[in-house]
Structure formats: structure tokens, C-alpha cells
Amino acid sequence: MSIWEYANPKKFMATTAPAVPWLFALGIGAIVVALVWGFFFTPADYRQGATVKIIYLHVPSAMLAINAWLMMLVASLIWLVRRHHVSALAAKAAAPVGITMTLIALMTGAIWGQPMWGTWWVWDPRLTSFLILFLFYLGYVALWSAIEDPDTAADLTSILCIVGSVFAVLSRYAVNFWTQGLHQGASLSLDAKENVADVFYQPLLLAIAGFILLFLALVLLRTRTEIRWRRVRALDLRARRD
């Protein structure tokens, strides 16, 4: 038994088929509970007032926007090294989900920034690298659809993904490299002492879990669609040859 067995499209389809509905149900359920909990049953922050509640959308979506790109990076590397088609298709399938997450993070950040910072947007290192990541997402999707041959498209988008990972990593760690920026540092971390009071922390964790589950569900569903597309195209080619 090896993990690479799941790179077989048949095995992949059989394994993920029962998982997708569960992931959708759990993910949407967790998000609904977390948002209702966060929006209506948590107190106001001592300095931000009710504006703090945007954290339940901003933090999970920004985390996933960055981690989706890193997932695409891993999938692209597996494609480049081992040439598993499922891996390339999973990277392709994740990109539009990542774009959506990036857009949610950008918009909620602007809505929070206007009353708190006093501006919708600043050219702070973290914000700038996140915007560049968004442009990389758009370029990635455009490159997939610009190239006819799927293998060539997978190769070139994988290279684009490697280059773009610079900005995924930077938007996570820019606050550590260039300390003189406007965006605050990480609110959640595994090693440092907790900066977020438990009343905000618990619904936030649930929201993050929900976003992750929903992300997995969407990516699996889209990957399954891509695999089926690939099969349809192969059958179509064979039918024309005969």
C-alpha cells in the first residue's frame, strides 16, 4: 500500500465520492454555526467595537487564500516530478477557490481598514504581496485556459505556481521581515502567547475549521469534474480516430 495509489484516477474517484457530501455538510454547518455564534453571541472588542466581528471572515479566508496556493504548489511539484495527472488537475481545480478566498480577504480587509486604520487600502508590505498573490491567481487560471495541450499547460502553470509561491509566503511572513508596516502581526500562533481572548478565539477556530472543510469539499468536487472532463476528451479523441 502506498499513498501514490490515490494518484490513480479510478482509485481517487472511488475514495472521494463518499467523502464530498460529508465535507460539504460539515463545512457549511461549521461556518453557519461559527458565523451566527461570532456575529450575535460574542461581545464587542474593547477598542474596535463591533468591527472586530469581521475577523470571522477575514482570518479564515486569508489563511486559505495563502494555503490554497501552497497546496497548489505541492500538487504542481508532484506533477512535475511524478507526472500524476490527478495531481495537476487538483492544482487546476483549487485555483478558482483560492481566487474567491483572496477576494473575500481583500474585501473584508478593506471594510475593516476603513474605520480602524482610516483607509481602505495602503501599500503596506503584507497587503501589497497579498494583492500580487491575487494577480498570480488570475494569471494562473488564464495560463491554464490559454494553452491547448493539457500536459504543456500543466507544466507551465506548475512553474508559474513555483514563482508565485514567493508571494504566498511573503504575504504570510511580510510582517516579520518588514516590521514597519501597517498590518498587525499574526493574531493566531502555535508558539506565542495568545493575543485573542477566548470568546473571540473559539468561534474563530470553528470558522477556520469550516472554511478548511468547505475548501476541501470544493477542491475535491472540482478535481472530480476535471478528471471526468479529461475522460470525456480522451473518449472523444478515440471516437474521432475510429
Place this chain on the structure above:
Amino acid sequence: MAGLKNLRKRRRVQIIVAAFVALALATGLIGYAMKDGINFFRSPSEVVAAPPPEGEVFRIGGLVEPGSLVRGEGTQIRFSVTDGGASVPVTYDGILPDLFGEGEGVVAQGRLVNGTVQAFEILAKHDETYMPREVIDALKEQGVYVAPDAGDGGS
């Protein structure tokens, strides 16, 4: 045949590793070279040590020094920005963001005139602390409230 396939795979891994090393090096060098350009603001210590020429628009960031905030007519205010080391006076006339206050992080954009920053934009810098209002009020009532280290504005 299998040997050739393995060799190809090994070559691909080597190329990818080399690409990552080159990418990391390039990013590191660019980031290091453009450190000042990428940093969003200057600290008061930097402004005192190397005052920008008159007329240059720049941003200064730090904490609003407690006790330095003076409100004038209308929306005029003056205060000092400090990073613990140095302190630079700032004047401003306009609407302030919600988070602005003494001891809070601030980023002011403007020009240096006679050692005072005449700002035309004030942004508040929020730190990563989130606490419910009731908890802070209760702590203040008991007199045990200690303001959280207000951001890394000066570091």
C-alpha cells in the same frame, strides 16, 4: 528502460531544487536591497538620526506619546510620535480614525517643517490583541488593568 526513467525523474528533482534555491536567493536579495522602500514608515529614531529634506513626503510611525496629545480649534491636533528612543512632534487637521488615541500605534504621512511633521494623513495601527470590552472595563474597575504592549510600532 526503468533506469532512464529514474534518471529523468532525478534530473527533474534536481532542477526544481535548484530553481527553489535561486528563487529564494533572488527574493532575499531584492527584499534586503529594497528594505527601506518596502518598509511602510520610518521610526522617530530614524527621522531624528537622518531628517528627511524639507518638502519630502514621508511616513512616520510609532506610538502617540501619552500626555502629548493637545486638541486645538476645530479638528486641529498636535501630538508626539515616539518609539521609546526618540520623539517627534506632529500636527494634523482632519478626521481621525477610530483607534487613534494616546498610547496607540499611529502612522502619519506628511512633511518635516522646522522639526515638526505637518501631517495630511493619519492612520491608526492596530495590534494583534483582541479583548472583550466588558473584560477590560471589569479589570479597570478592579484597578488591575495593564495596557497590553501596544503594538510593534517602534521596533
